[in-house]
Amino acid sequence: MASREVGIALLGVGIVGGAVARTITEQGDVIEARTGIRLVVRRALARSRERVVQAGLPPEVATTEIEEVVGDERVDVVVEAMGGEEPAATYLRRSLEAGKHVVTANKEALAKNFAELAAAARASGRALLFEASVGGGIPLMASLRQILADNRVTRIRGIVNGTTNYILTQMAERRTAYAEALREAQRLGYAEPDPTADVEGYDAAYKLAILASLAAGRHIRPEQVDRTGITGVTPEQVAEARARGGAIKLIAGAELDGEEWRLRVAPEFVPGDHLLAHVRLNFNAVEITGDRVGPVVLYGQGAGPLPTASAIVSDILDAARFGAALTPHIVPQMSRT
Ligand SMILES: NC(=O)c1ccc[n+]([C@@H]2O[C@H](COP(=O)([O-])OP(=O)(O)OC[C@H]3O[C@@H](n4cnc5c(N)ncnc54)[C@H](OP(=O)(O)O)[C@@H]3O)[C@@H](O)[C@H]2O)c1
Known part of the structure; x- marks a missing residue:
């Protein structure tokens, strides 16, 4: 089976982001053999290059600029594991608008902006997946x-x-x-x-x-x-x-x-x-x-680096294979007034 490469950008390389990087490195061959997809980390947004290197990634993928991530044509899937509502929600929206699939572990940004993010994903025909945001590794x-x-x-x-x-x-x-x-x-x-x-x-x-x-x-x-x-x-x-x-x-x-x-x-x-x-x-x-x-x-x-990274990697593969098909339809809350 001919493999295809899927480019990943990590936003946040902490406990979860670092575990995703390590899972891709350690399990990359197994994943490729099973799915025909070669996962490659092209960008990693972090406040310090050190974090990126500690996660076993090459220093040249490190960036502090979201525009370098969304403007990189080699990035297919943006994985957000920064936490907090902002700037995470803005970065997720920018990624979707730039035509990237998005996978997030961030319950706060998603819970507060679900309808807007789902609408942005549908408008751009991209995946918005978030298995890791609730229940860590539990599907x-x-x-x-x-x-x-x-x-x-x-x-x-x-x-x-x-x-x-x-x-x-x-x-x-x-x-x-x-x-x-x-x-x-x-x-x-x-x-x-x-x-x-x-x-x-x-x-x-x-x-x-x-x-x-x-x-x-x-x-x-x-x-x-x-x-x-x-x-x-x-x-x-x-x-x-x-x-x-x-x-x-x-x-x-x-x-x-x-x-x-x-x-x-x-x-x-x-x-x-x-x-x-x-x-x-x-x-x-x-x-x-x-x-x-x-x-x-x-x-x-429901948490922990390996179970959470497992859910994220599964979402990355689903995004690459099924695209917008798995993006949920979430309509905005109707006003009561
Ligand atoms: N830990 C778990 O078991 C688990 C399970 C399920 C879901 N989650 C979710 O996953 C997300 C990440 O959690 P975590 O445990 O991995 O947290 P973490 O270890 O604190 O990692 C977050 C990383 O994001 C970076 N970051 C935050 N804001 C940033 C910004 N504006 N620009 C650049 N980098 C930024 C932080 O950088 P600095 O180090 O420089 O601060 C840190 O390295 C959260 O939404 C959390 O709720 C976590």
Whole structure:
């Protein structure tokens, strides 16, 4: 089989971007043998050349200028792993307008700009793929896409933040208080030095908004999620839940109520006879309910460099093979006024 080259640009070469670079280097031959596609990193946007070299990439691919990325004709797919809303969202839009396929791991930029980015992708006939933005290596988007082929999705419910699940697991199993469990999570690298986005439920709200937008086919914004974090969960509540055979979990839930979606992120008691009660440490699980298929549960590592890079590489290959065919239709939120 004759191979074809697919040029990649990385925006951000941190934990995830670096792992994508290493996966392409280490797995490139296997990927080529399986798919006939040779992945080649042509550009890597980073604040320092050092990061690019540390990721095993040649120094000449390093750039600090987005225009050098979008203006490079050898770049077919732009992979964004910078994080934060801006400048990431602008870079994603510029890449799509310049005719690049886009793959992103950035839940915040996507959740806040989903309709605009999907429209830009459709206008330019390019792929907008984001498997890594929710559930790391768990194939959630691919599963949702498959379920949505002939189902109406009526409910999504899950544990989508590994940091808070790690903390709640430690509180339950080691009988530690919240602050101590948080410190342990930070020491092990499961929690950021500033843990606000995780422990206050913002990260879970972004992820829920993305999943619900796909199910609804319209842009559901993170502000529409009724959000409570885990900072108020007490050791007593955790111990009581355990005594009842269940667990307190930070549950991200979206439910169709008539034509309205009800969206909530909050710590909840999960009875012991439900799968979600048994999701431990930094693992994630999401239950998707379709009106024909019934409930489907997906479980796995919701973060980490290798699982996340695996989802990104799969998206890159899908973008190269199927182009705009996999870009979702997300219409803007209708005004209520
Ligand atoms: N880590 C995970 O397990 C995981 C899993 C799923 C999804 N994600 C998502 O993936 C994205 C990246 O996460 P990460 O963990 O890889 O973060 P990270 O290690 O902090 O990497 C982000 C990289 O982007 C660079 N960057 C940020 N803004 C930039 C700018 N304006 N110009 C140039 N470079 C810029 C940073 O450069 P500096 O080093 O110079 O600051 C850093 O190297 C986030 O959206 C995150 O939510 C992460």
